[in-house]
Amino acid sequence: MFKVLMPALLTLILLPAAGHAGEEGYSGAQFLRLGGGARAAAMGDSAAAGGGAEAMFHNPAGLTGAVETELLFSHAKWIADLNYSNLAAVRNTAGGAYGLAVSYLSFPSTDKYDRLGNKLSDSYSASDMSAAFGFARRVGAATDLGFSLKYVRSVLEDETATAAAADLGVRHEAIKDKLRLGFAQLYAGTKLRYIEAQSRLPLTLKFGGEYTIRLPHENSMRRHITAATELSHLKDVGAYAGAGLEFGTRYDTGEYFALRLGYRTNKLGSAAGISAGLAVDIKSSTVEYAYSPVGDLGNTHRLSLTVKFGKQPGVK
DSSP, X not given: OHHHHHHHHHHHHHHHHHHHHGGGOOOSOGGGGGOSSHHHHHTTXXXXXXXXXXXXXXXXXXXXXXXXXXXXXXXXXXXXXXXXXXXXXXXXXXXXXXXXXXXXXXXXXXXXXXXXXXXXXXXXXXXXXXXXXXXXXXXXXXXXXXXXXXXXXXXXXXXXXXXXEEEEEEEEEEETTTEEEEEEEEEEEOOEEETTEEXXXXXXXXXXXXXXXEOOOBTTEEEEEEEEEEEEEETTTEEEEEEEEEEEEEXXXXXXXXXXXXXXXXXXXXXXXXXXXXXXXXXXXXXXXXXXXXXXXXXXXXXXXXXXXXXXXXXX
């Protein structure tokens, strides 16, 4: 019972600390909040209890849910012609799961103007990048613990700011093959510093769950419905929530197809919009797509490709 309640207890302990930190002003490196992978984006960013390579961007404890080797590439066409890409690799062994991940956000080249508003011949560019190493291991019969260490870099023309961060996560299987709970504290680290200006990273706390209902086997199909939900707290924004549904069908020949719907609030009581997506799994490759609006700023499209080799350790 204690193991089931542990993520909730940690949330209650740490939320007040995060709220106090929010008084320090807006944080930098906001691109870290964009996550990685199309599944989370399609399901209202509800990924605290998820597993596999995508867990490198949401909860490192979920790395134990990967097969022996997983490779993930994700690309998003973001608002204002921004491009956001993620790459993750996970090796899952009997002794634990090891992960590497890189995220890169590029801004379009922007013209320069003088103080009188005259356009100059030069332009400037900016980019954000993070690189991470993660590790997770099962402790006990149904609980996973994980962490990741991040290097964060932000470049604006000739100036560069860097920071270091750490993520910590817990994932617990409360009901075998049905209910998983996840808790993560993300982006706790040093400040980004541009010349004399500095800003903290967007410290985020997440608590969520996934519940799967497996429908009766029908002919050559095995179907399931997964409901996911997540409550997050960001020091600059406060609390916000997300939820998602996945309707999946796996055929005896190995193919898999899923439709996804999600909803996410900017903060409690403030609507952000509905997201949607789909996934197609053929043999060892999974292609996923997600559509998610960003209010008046426009819509985003994300495409992911995951390649898997082997089986999950301990699964026959």
